[in-house]
Amino acid sequence: MMIRFVLGLLMTVVCLGIAGRRLFFLYRLGKKFQPMEAERRLDAGPAVRAEIAEVAFQRKLLRWTVPGVAHFLVFWGFMVLLFTIVEAFVGLVQADFQLPVVGNFRWFGFFEDLFALLCVFALLVFTVLRIQQAPKNLGRRSRFFGSHIGPAWFVLFMIFNVVWTLLAYRGASINAQELHEPENADKMGFLHGAFASQWFASILPKSNLEFWETFFLLLSLGVLLGFTVFVTYSKHMHIFASIPNVAYARRPRALGALEPVYWQGKKVDFEDPGDDDVMGVGKIEDFTWKGLLDFATCTECGRCQSQCPAWNTDKPLSPKVLIMALRDHSLAKAPYLLAATGEDGERVTDGLAAAVVAEAERPLIGPEGDETAHVGEHGVTGEGVLPFDMLWSCTTCGACVEQCPVDIEHVDHILDMRRFQVLMESAFPEEAGIMLRNLEHAGDPWGLGGSMRLEWAESLDFEVRVHEGDKIPDDVDYLYWVGCAGALDDTAKRTARAVATLLHEAGVEFMVLGGAEACTGDPARRLGHEFLFQMLAMQNVETLNEAGAKRIVVTCAHCYNTLANEYPQLGGHYEVVHHTTLLARLVAEKKLTPVQRVDAAVTYHDPCYLGRHNRIFAAPREVLGSIPGTRVQEMPRNRERSFCCGAGGARMWMDENIGERINQNRADEALATAPDVVAAACPFCITMLSDGVAQRQQEGTASATVTVTDVAEVLLRSIRPDLVEDPVDAEAST
């Protein structure tokens, strides 16, 4: 017993010491990062609910059934194994230890062993999945491409070792108990139900019983402790890190509104910024410690990567690889960050390895056109920690954030890095500058100006009321926010007319702002130009507040997101409704009755900023479903897993020269459902999908009769078929 105790204690102290030192190192590193945003607090209620849903019930993992169930089993297997681990540790000093109360129940031992075996079963499932989905078979299509493959196998192997050694110890313990204390049969009741342990008991040698018990006890604790040390040094950190990471995550999700720019935990005042304020993230330590926790929590499962529109069209951006590269850089730069600072406030780099100093000097984002920049199976290379094109390929569609089982906030991090590049360095894809200049001078991304903003309404057979000067009159139900596209883009103008006509038919009184409306600032904000966003937003909030706007109906998903979720940050509080929601309501209330049959197969595309970012999935489908004759179809990737059209994140205003075009990928998916109509609910999605469909029509691989249009226009066909306009000729309008 004494040897067992001394050896056990020694192992425990050494291993927990190493693991503890590592955790303390990570803690000290986190202290070198920025403090968390002042407004982001740990709210007990939502945090506990999230821990229950996402940790205990594995909500996000279970969205993928097979790996989800397997992970659920391993997670709960380990939770139950915690009991056996306690039993083993106390077993060091007390051979006949049993847990209080439950320890005497046979079912408890059965329960423990059952979960241990389910855990092994889950490991088999993981093994099969890892072989099937190996990057060496699937290349970039594998969600594990770019992940650490060796350590992942080692983790599976070690979990297996933890389980079997614990069971073997319990088997040896059964043998030892039965021999030593045959008269004490009702004690250690749990072991009588521990069927797997009993099997081990049956195959273990029946001599030197105490030796075997000690041997397997020390072996199992050694494996467990060794694994714990490995965990703190590897991507398997998530078993500890995910708990605080979920607790501190943005709720309900890190989608919808973007956070303002923070420095030292406080919002940056763009009217009068501090001299030393840094806008956005230019160095790794400009992330908050929650950012570092995100990097440390990533388990490299690749669910984000599997959904990413950039990655799926062969661009150098994988949300997973991005997070991994930031983690690797954090750790490589850590000795520099932890180095003492001299009297001049600069870090003393004398004692540091040359590689550490080189890493510290590496720019976070590489230069444009860096030939050495590459994202491959073994991570990222290049002058910068992240390649230029990695940062700028993101459409901010949020598919990664949606999928991440541990609530990593990829999009926020990408935006913070973009903010630094735009605001501090003025380094971004050149062509986006045209959009920024147009927003500055004309208030719309095309640079057409406010005087053009009422042309769309000229051909309507009723008068659209335009707000001028005073408060919006009481008889007006909604202010119709037409949006730059609705007012200025030929295709989107049709949608604006369709929505206006439908509201008019339903007897809804509405008004527009005309030339007083300007871009909400979404493209500037998603590009990282927070300053320009704030200028546009404050101007619009002033216009809306002076007009006394209360209820606003919007046709653009991006305008919707900005008005509903982001203007409250700047003092604009309105009841904002997307036109699909309002139309669904008007149909349900029988204020609009679709009568004319529209015999068409309609495939609906979820705009990211309507669906994932704002959870509006049902309304557009309800509108389409209410029309007699329509068959509403789904693409394989729909709702939460909808695939971006390629326009979000200000990508609409940048060239897309790498890999396949995102809009083509999505248009092909839509065309594969053999639709008559592809319907969407955002003008930019419609532009993107129209281009993709037109490309295939030109090539002769898609039916010439397929149209891409807004949900409202499909409804209009059923309500005012006399008003249906011919499709805009894409060639003529560009």
Place this chain on the structure above:
Amino acid sequence: MKIVVLVKYVPEPTATWKFAPDLTIDRAGVEGRLSELDEYAVEQAAQLAEKGVASEVVFLTVGPAKAAEGLRKALAIGGSKAVHVLDDAIHGSCALSTSLVLAKALEKEGFDLVLTGMASTDAELSIVPSMVADRLGINQATFAGELSVDGTSVTIRRDTDVASERVSAALPAIVSVTDQTGEARYPAFKAIMGAKKKPITTWSLADLGVDAAQVGLEAASVRTLDVAPTPARAAGTIITDDGEGGAQLAGFLADRGFI
């Protein structure tokens, strides 16, 4: 070498312009901006300073109080200071009197090279650089698509319909640049903030020794008789190709003297 860049604060071209009773543009009713064509001159000056060719870059404008915003924009791109000639008497000045004010201001400030845009985006006259050159008795090289400067002369590339010329002029000289010289950089936020700290000097006509009677609406060499909005563009002609499309297209162009 000291460069002075002449810049103009113009009414936003995409906005709807309103006119005051005296038929000048009502500047209070319309947003203004640094003339887009002047941004090219600002960028060239900033680049010459970065290359070490210019030791000092100054921006000079004549315009209403809000024109200082245009100077701030230029200062965000480069330069170290700006001069704003601000005087109510200048309101309504024609190109001739504007060039007088600019010439006097240039004399007072001192320069080796003057850069300007190829035209303003409001009046679109393009003549002011030549007028300034004449008043100061210095060389002029206009519509530069490319320019290079050594200590004593400036050399430009000037593209016309029939030829690409290389023209050289001894300093001091005035050069107007075209959009071929390259898009102005997009200033970073810290450059915009930094521009707020750069000095802008304001001069009145009296400071320049210009008699108020020589400038303004009354003294203008041209008089605006009437203003009316541009008529909406008529719908275009669509030629459907029924085998004769090419001939019809050629006929359409020939009728209008294009071919």
